[in-house]
Amino acid sequence: MNFVAVGIAGFLGAITRFALSKILQFDIFVFFPFSTFFINLTGCFILSFFLTLTLEHLEINPRLRLAFGTGFLGSYTTFSTFTVDSLNLIRSNHLLLALVYILGTSLGSVIFAWLGVSFSRLITERKQEKAEDVQLDLQEEQ
Numbered sequence: 488m489n490f491v492a493v494g495i496a497g498f499l500g501a502i503t504r505f506a507l508s509k510i511l512q513f514d515i516f517v518f519f520p521f522s523t524f525f526i527n528l529t530g531c532f533i534l535s536f537f538l539t540l541t542l543e544h545l546e547i548n549p550r551l552r553l554a555f556g557t558g559f560l561g562s563y564t565t566f567s568t569f570t571v572d573s574l575n576l577i578r579s580n581h582l583l584l585a586l587v588y589i590l591g592t593s594l595g596s597v598i599f600a601w602l603g604v605s606f607s608r609l610i611t612e613r614k615q616e617k618a619e620d621v622q623l624d625l626q627e628e629q
Contacts, residue, residue: 492550496558504563518581520572523565524592530564531596535603544611 504526511522534556541547569592576585 489550489553492554493558493561496554497562500559500562503559504565518576518579519584520568520576520588523568523572524588524595527564527566527569527592528595528599530560532599532603532606534560534564535600536607537603539604539607540611543608 507526508522511525513521537560538552538556541552573585573589576582576588
């Protein structure tokens, strides 16, 4: 059953990546692979946000976590396209763009993953604080 869940989610992730890559093709980014850059960074953010939320704060079905994390986001993000894009930039003598792309993706992925973890924890901490405030208000009324 895990294979089916990952397969269905993987199909949806691949379709989402394909659609976004078509939407994000801007004329101003003729040589820079902006769509792959955007997709990989958002994928890092979403995966770290989702895993932090579901491993630390929300209890969900492990199959759902596997399907979304491995299936959907695994096929949504694409390291192989990043590599081919990098090589194409180098081959076409866009060395500075290649360097920006490689460093931007590598560092950006780590930064976006950290932001995803931080944002998830910020949301859950605020939700817990509100719940505690409500509980204190109820105790004071009694």
